[in-house]
Amino acid sequence: MGRPATPKLSVEKIASAALGLVDAKGEFTIGEVAATLAVRPSSIYNHLSGKAEIVEAMRALIFQEWPAHAPDAPWPESLRRLLRRYRDAFARHPRLIPMLTSYTVSSPDVVHMYDDLATILDSAGVPTDQLLDVITVLDSFVIGSALDAAAPDQVWDPANARNPLLIAAIEAAGQGRTRADRAFELGLDLILSSLDRFTTEKRLAPTVVSGAPRQQ
Amino acid sequence: MGRPATPKLSVEKIASAALGLVDAKGEFTIGEVAATLAVRPSSIYNHLSGKAEIVEAMRALIFQEWPAHAPDAPWPESLRRLLRRYRDAFARHPRLIPMLTSYTVSSPDVVHMYDDLATILDSAGVPTDQLLDVITVLDSFVIGSALDAAAPDQVWDPANARNPLLIAAIEAAGQGRTRADRAFELGLDLILSSLDRFTTEKRLAPTVVSGAPRQQ
DNA sequence: ACCTGAACACCGTTCAAGT
DNA sequence: ACCTGAACACCGTTCAAGT
Numbered sequence: 001m002g003r004p005a006t007p008k009l010s011v012e013k014i015a016s017a018a019l020g021l022v023d024a025k026g027e028f029t030i031g032e033v034a035a036t037l038a039v040r041p042s043s044i045y046n047h048l049s050g051k052a053e054i055v056e057a058m059r060a061l062i063f064q065e066w067p068a069h070a071p072d073a074p075w076p077e078s079l080r081r082l083l084r085r086y087r088d089a090f091a092r093h094p095r096l097i098p099m100l101t102s103y104t105v106s107s108p109d110v111v112h113m114y115d116d117l118a119t120i121l122d123s124a125g126v127p128t129d130q131l132l133d134v135i136t137v138l139d140s141f142v143i144g145s146a147l148d149a150a151a152p153d154q155v156w157d158p159a160n161a162r163n164p165l166l167i168a169a170i171e172a173a174g175q176g177r178t179r180a181d182r183a184f185e186l187g188l189d190l191i192l193s194s195l196d197r198f199t200t201e202k203r204l205a206p207t208v209v210s211g212a213p214r215q216q
Numbered sequence: 217m218g219r220p221a222t223p224k225l226s227v228e229k230i231a232s233a234a235l236g237l238v239d240a241k242g243e244f245t246i247g248e249v250a251a252t253l254a255v256r257p258s259s260i261y262n263h264l265s266g267k268a269e270i271v272e273a274m275r276a277l278i279f280q281e282w283p284a285h286a287p288d289a290p291w292p293e294s295l296r297r298l299l300r301r302y303r304d305a306f307a308r309h310p311r312l313i314p315m316l317t318s319y320t321v322s323s324p325d326v327v328h329m330y331d332d333l334a335t336i337l338d339s340a341g342v343p344t345d346q347l348l349d350v351i352t353v354l355d356s357f358v359i360g361s362a363l364d365a366a367a368p369d370q371v372w373d374p375a376n377a378r379n380p381l382l383i384a385a386i387e388a389a390g391q392g393r394t395r396a397d398r399a400f401e402l403g404l405d406l407i408l409s410s411l412d413r414f415t416t417e418k419r420l421a422p423t424v425v426s427g428a429p430r431q432q
Numbered sequence: 433a434c435c436t437g438a439a440c441a442c443c444g445t446t447c448a449a450g451t
Numbered sequence: 452a453c454c455t456g457a458a459c460a461c462c463g464t465t466c467a468a469g470t
Contacts, residue, residue: 002470131385136399144360169347183352218451
């Protein structure tokens with residue numbers, strides 16, 4: 001029926017509708033997004049060029065308004081806060097995470113955060129030629145932890161284990177988000193305390209830098 | 217044409233054909249798998265009940281013949297070897313990784329490895345009620361690192377960065393797998409050295425265990 | 433500039449028919 | 452037991468037509 005006086009759609013409305021569907025059911029189709037917005041599927045293509053672009057718009061949505069770095073805390077605390085906020089941005093939409101695992105790092109929305117990260121690590125004394133490696137380690141841990149938080153509750157089923165030690169460990173640990181959160185904090189402790197210790201020395205893990213031994 | 221004298225298909229043949237397609241093009245369709253095996257798409261369903269089961273068969277394929285734990289090395293070395301092997305199992309098929317990120321942990325193929333992991337960590341002195349948290353940390357880091365290794369080469373594009381520190385860091389670091397491998401080894405160093413230090417004390421990061429502070 | 437309806441190629445899955 | 456052909460519902464995408 002021709003174009004309406006005021007547009008019925010926008011990139012944000014589309015991304016937000018898709019995000020609602022993913023949160024609720026773990027997936028989305030163009031048809032469902034269109035139905036949510038009371039529109040025909042082909043209308044979507046006036047605003048975005050395909051499904052992949054909808055996913056990118058969803059990524060932009062959850063990283064929207066990344067707060068500027070407030071550098072007044074000592075670096076371990078700044079770093080800890082940044083990494084928590086980063087993981088939380090993912091963990092608020094657990095079913096979305098698997099859709100974002102391709103080329104996360106290049107997304108322009110996240111670049112701001114890496115800029116902050118670089119500043120903090122530099123102030124911590126990480127040498128320039130190891131800065132990207134440390135960023136990669138932190139990034140890998142955060143994304144892996146977000147995926148872990150996205151996993152269903154019963155992933156750690158004692159029935160799947162054979163080792164009595166593992167069975168006991170599963171029963172001793174909680175379930176769901178509490179377990180995932182606790183593990184994330186432990187990982188932060190392990191990584192940051194090593195960083196703290198190593199940066200007081202001249203460089204990190206010198207034996208490894210020149211060439212890592214591969215496979216046993 | 218009815219059934220052949222000897223079956224043309226098997227679960228392994230199907231998984232292997234699909235894996236070849238994913239390695240080559242990053243995705244697969246049932247039709248392509250069927251074509252590769254000179255068979256009609258509907259034939260697949262005599263062996264597997266759908267696309268999701270093909271993915272599970274691919275997971276089983278890459279974890280096939282997980283070697284039994286040889287516990288003669290000191291634990292840090294055993295742990296290092298296990299984690300490298302775990303990551304390599306993924307990293308050999310980088311484009312497959314995003315398909316495996318849902319419910320990784322529950323897969324029966326991987327359980328064997330977690331049994332080994334529990335044994336090693338126990339011998340390292342990790343208390344039972346923290347064993348699963350440590351396993352989760354290691355698992356998150358390995359999976360995050362595998363995803364990083366799967367990322368295309370140009371993810372770290374200096375053009376995307378604004379912070380001069382980050383730009384310098386990107387230029388100082390290499391590209392592609394070498395960079396990813398180096399970062400993985402650094403992460404192992406950071407995590408394992410903390411583990412080593414903390415397990416000589418009575419327990420890991422005691423302040424965090426009872427309840428993690430969330431969001432700044 | 434933006435919504436619509438019709439049309440397209442393609443995809444996963446089912447199932448009766450065949451040996 | 453296992454391959455086939457036909458059929459299905461569904462999906463992403465294109466595009467000329469309408470205002």
